[in-house]
Amino acid sequence: MSAPVADGNDALTGHIISTTIGGKNGEPKQTISYMAERVVGTGSFGIVFQAKCLETGEAVAIKKVLQDRRYKNRELQLMRMMDHPNIITLSNYFFSTTSRDELFLNLVMEYVPETIFRVIKHYSSMKQRMPLIYVKLYTYQIFRGLAYIHTVPGICHRDVKPQNLLVDPLTHQVKLCDFGSAKVLVEGESNISYICSRYYRAPELIFGATEYTTSVDIWSAGCVLAELLLGQPLFPGENQVDQLVEIIKILGTPTREEIRCMNPNYTDFRFPHIKAHPWHKVFHKRMPPEAIDLASRLLQYSPKLRYSAVEAMAHPFFEELREPNARLPNGRSLPPLFNFKKELDGAPPELLPKLIPEHVRRQTGLGFLYSAETQTQM
Template sequence: MGMEYAPNNMHQMIRGYADIGLTMPTEYAKLYTYQMFRALGYMHALGLCHRDIKPRNLLVYPNWGVLKLCDFGSAKNLNDGRPNALYICSRHYRAPELLFGTRNYTVAVDIWSAGCVYAELILGRILYPGKTVAEQRNLVTRQLPKELIEIAPPDVVELVISTLSLKASLRPSAFESCAYRCYDQLRYGDILIPNDQPLPPLFNFNHTEVKAAGILIKELLPRQLL
């Protein structure tokens, strides 16, 4: 079976920047995380939860500025009548409700994982690096590192804090995340990817996405597309 070649995953990108003492530039972090949330929005609209969002499962095409989800082996329709696995998702990106034993979880577990990924892009290291489940439980109940709040732009901190709410029902949906003001730079800015190419299509929402977004679509689209 032929598979599409991807030059990098997000884990490799993060480590590459860390090796030279840097973190991913804010503009590129916004570009890639926006596509991560948009992809999750499409999955959730189809009734599917990914359940293993982490940097290694995010394929990156730097020359095009494109990010794609991969590894759907843990994906599931949470409302299909089958029991939902409790031990799911890589530990460092596992939502609190999973860590504390809830089986009736929602797609909000993906939002938590995505928030952890965004924080990792900012910090250049894993946000909650628990070595055991017990240590992970302890870490996720602490406040966000002061360093993250100090170095990230306020609009990014606003989104990350929302996605990392301990209460699942308070986390934004994937499309609500895309509508946060930190992504206005993509909607109205002039960001170029490293080779000075224009941004990939970010607002070509299909029927499924438009239906799932509802009235939020007006906030997701640049004004010139309304």
């Protein structure tokens, strides 16, 4: 599918970008216009701005990136493969040119007003801890999104961090965004190790591994969980080496076997011997043991020992979300948590009764599928 090309597109407030859709197989052509309202993000990739669709009044976010005419854009290809409640939705895309004959790709996405980064900052500035129900709700949805991308299209995000986790302040639905670093990982194929923002970078990446797995996202999600619980980053390294020091201060010195699991080329590397800091001392005294247990199962040196996203979803820390009368603190319903989209394909059968609560099974007529497993659990 080729995308239309719009004329001159400077992302300035009030600037209008018009593009056409349709026109294939006898479809009528339709003009869609977007008015740029404000810049919401900038980076080496380009710019993200909030805009309004003039035909529908819908608020959208448009990510504008310089496009090399020789290559396809990987982010666009990946976004067109995905459809999930916890993944940002691509609603449209088009190319635009400038007077200097530069080609830009514009990805039009749903607009979600908040980020988990800003929510953490809000509670920190008020010197308050985030209510545990929100920690559970946000983290569960992060794992749901990861379970989907890791299982269905086989994508590794490679930049999971609070800034890339959008949250709707009314419904508290979470959406993973920014697939600019994402890639479908193929076993035996080499990948760059210098990806992922420093505080959330898995240790195997710091060790320069190039044949890593989607478990790098699990480490990052574990760091986000810890940050939600603490109100500040767990491993705030000032540079690549210091990042490893911060990890060792809590996890202790990795064993030779753990180093081998991260990168076999480093097994002769000598580290000063530091004992692990007990997890219960990392968090405050009243922290529920389930929260500490989940963090410890995500933040393991050995990538193979880390929970998968589906295993994390089944953890007892999220039990409160599965209760039939679970509600937000204001009494409103929780966002949809069990409208699964193939992310449970390949999940261990013994986890299914935990992942699909009984009240959901009854509503959807799935009860008969899991009754045998449930009986074996009793």
